[in-house]
Amino acid sequence: MIRDDLAAAVLDALRALGVDPLPATVAMERPARREHGDWSSNVALATAKKAGRNPRELAAELADHLNAHPPAHVTAVELAGPGFLNFRLAPTWLHDVLTTVVDEGVDGYARSDLGEGRTVNVEFVSANPTGPVHAGHARGAAYGDALARLLDRCGYGVTREFYVNDRGVQMQKYGASLAARKAGEEPPEDGYLGEYVVAWAAEMPDGVDPVAWGEDRALQDQRETLEAFGVDFDVWTRELSLVDSGAIEATLAELRALGKVYEADGATWLRSTEYGDDKDRVLIKSDGELTYLMPDIAYHRDKFSRAERLINVWGADHHGYVARMKAAMQALGHDPDELEVSIVQMVDLLKDGAPVKISKRSGELVELRDVVDEVGADAARLTYLLQSIDSRQTVDLAVVASQGMENPVFYVQMAHARIHGIARRAAEAGVVRAGLDEVDLGLLVAERELDVLRSLSELPEVVRVACEDRAPHRVTSWVRELAGAFHGFYHDCYVIGDDVPAELTQARLWLVESARVGLSIGLDLLGVSAPESM
RNA sequence: GCCCUCGUAGCUCAGCUGGAUAGAGCAGCGGACUUCUAAUCCGCCGGUCGCAGGUUCGAAUCCUGCCGAGGGCGCCA
Incomplete structure (x- = not known):
């Protein structure tokens, strides 16, 4: 690549001029302004001090040397400003780019071996199986999938994974809500009030377990919606499968054996403060029930048995959870840096000019399925990928649906x-x-x-x-x-x-x-x- | 109170991990269609990069402190 060729030529010139010490790397960049040439380097500014030289003089000598021994495509090297070297190139360097692009093609160009074949598991969306995927999940879905595509292109072995929280009180409330609707009654206190519960209850056969049936129904809906959004998962892991396989018990036993848990106030605690967490965390409540954290630790332990690196895509409302999960992984002997968490900031959704508040329990939600139907998967995905996940995002559905220039x-x-x-x-x-x-x-x-x-x-x-x-x-x-x-x-x-x-x-x-x-x-x-x- | 993210043009946002005179899109104004799609292109207008210090040749970028916005600080999930 031209960048490396130019950097190598600069390094040769530095050596020829007897500059000592030589810099570890020579930065080459594309100047913002065209009159600063096609490429430029600040190497004289960066190395002058250590080498005991004046930056402008050093740059002038480098320019002279490079003009006397021009690298391929270079027509002129100029000294500029406080000591920049500006390179002017013949258009032939861009003709080489063209040749490279078409030779390497869609499959080969801009591919890298950054990942060196290392395996990485990207877990995202992981919506609870108590209802459809909604617009609040969409940003994470678009981000996680695009990130997986990038990792794949950069030489990682990528697994896209969805975690199904199908154990716990929410599932019971969801099942009870389905059963109530089927019987023509209102959902119980703290139940699920969404319209979809009514529709699904009407489909539910007699004599089935509403929790198990409801989970399958929700998962089917989620899978279809995500597929329509262009997102396909390689692995769906159910929390109940971790119960069945004994993974949760095994993880707890391992933590005990390592001396990382203790009993207090009738509960079982993880010594997460040993690894930088604010406070120790409860794994088993005093009523004997597991907390959300315990199976999740077992789940992450399981993922680490399948991939070298884990990336979790979480909403900003879960960021407080990061420290305890990293602590738990460290307690189990993993490098906490191998667990990355991408925190996706919240989306403010605007529909008909008014803000929409997402709440699955109350049933006030915009289903992703409807968004895709209305505006198309392409427009929706590009919108979510328009800006950094670090910034809160406002998505105006009217704009996404529009075919105007603002889209x-x-x-x-x-x-x-x-x-x-x-x-x-x-x-x-x-x-x-x-x-x-x-x-x-x-x-x-x-x-x-x-x-x-x-x-x-x-x-x-x-x-x-x-x-x-x-x-x-x-x-x-x-x-x-x-x-x-x-x-x-x-x-x-x-x-x-x-x-x-x-x-x-x-x-x-x-x-x-x-x-x-x-x-x-x-x-x-x-x-x-x-x-x-x- | 503590932790995380953000604060850049009227609006929505980039800004290549410290570079030269801070960039796009939209909105506004003015131009360009006998030719491969005018869903495009060109020009103009528009800025104390939240504020104050610090680090150095050089700061929107790194550090500290304030101010403002959002999120989080459960034996909830």
Whole structure:
């Protein structure tokens, strides 16, 4: 890659100039301003002090040396500002990018071995099996799935997992609510009041256990809805299966053997304060019932037996739970850093201009199924992936459903549709794309053309950083940028036409192909479809 | 009181882990269609990066303290 080539050349120059000590890394970056060249480095500023040199003088000497021994594609190296080195490159470096993109293709370009084949388990959504998946779950669903896609592209062995909390009082209340509705009665105190309970109760056969039947019904609904949203899980783990397998007992026994639990006030406690938690936590209540925490510890222990690293996607209302779970894993001998928790901040939902409060118990909710039906999975997913999970998000369903300019999903999908529009036009005109090695990419010199290639050149870095930072929204930003560059190209540079020379048409067809590859990769990472026409 | 996240243009948000004159989209104003989709493109307008210190060649970015918003501090899940 050009970045590494330039960095290596700078390092050689530093060595040739006798700079000591040499920096561990040479930073190369894309300057924000075009007049600062195609690439720049702050290496003189960063190393001058330790080497006992004046930054500007050092930069000047480096520039001289590099101009005397220019790396491939470099036409000029300039000293600028307090000691920056600005590199100007011939467009050939971007033609190389094009070749790389189309050679490596959708499957190969912007892939990395960051993960080195390590296994990672991403657990997300994990809605209780007491009702449908609602809009409150959707942000975590879109995030978790996009993160899994990123990890996969970066060389991790990924498992998408859904944890089913099918044990405990909520299930009993849910079952009782179903039974009451079936009998034509109101749900009990603290029961589930949603309309869906009425509908499902009407489906429920006579003589079945309402809790077990209700769980299956809810899971079926959740699975269908998530599938329609583009999210497929590899593993669904039921809490009851941990009871049946003895995993909970085994985990408790292990913690006891390790001396990490004690009895007090009639309850059984975990010594989580030994590992940085604020207070010790109850595992078994004084009435003999397990807390939520105990099976969850067993569950995480189980996940660690199946994957080297765990990533939990939790809502902000669960962040207080992180310290105790990490403590529990540490007590069991795991490295707490191998348990990551991505905290997704809350979503404020706006429907018809008014805020919607989500509450499954009261039945006041917007089902994800309805959102997908109304606005489509693509628009919904892109909306949720528009911004960092660290920021609280306001989702206005009217905006997501709109086909106007305020909705970015059409902007990016349109770019992809236009690419295929060009292909259709080429077919009509009888233009056949020649082999890449027979085409003169040197004809691609217009700024609009080069902008597309510049954007494509950044994708591998974007994917790597997005993966490392667990930040799929960076991919969203990039996709919008590439789409913008492509629309500009599309507007100004005709690919097929009487006044476009045949050679230029050929070069541009390959440019279009490289844009198609880039857009396909980006949209796929987000789980957004790439339509061929709109 | 303690912990987590956020505070950047009228609105919604980026900002590549410290770089040069802080960027997009929307909204507003003004332009561009005989040609591959005008669901597009171009220009203009718009900022004490919450406030105050600190770290250094250099801070929206890192540290500390305040202010404001949201979330969390159960033998609930």
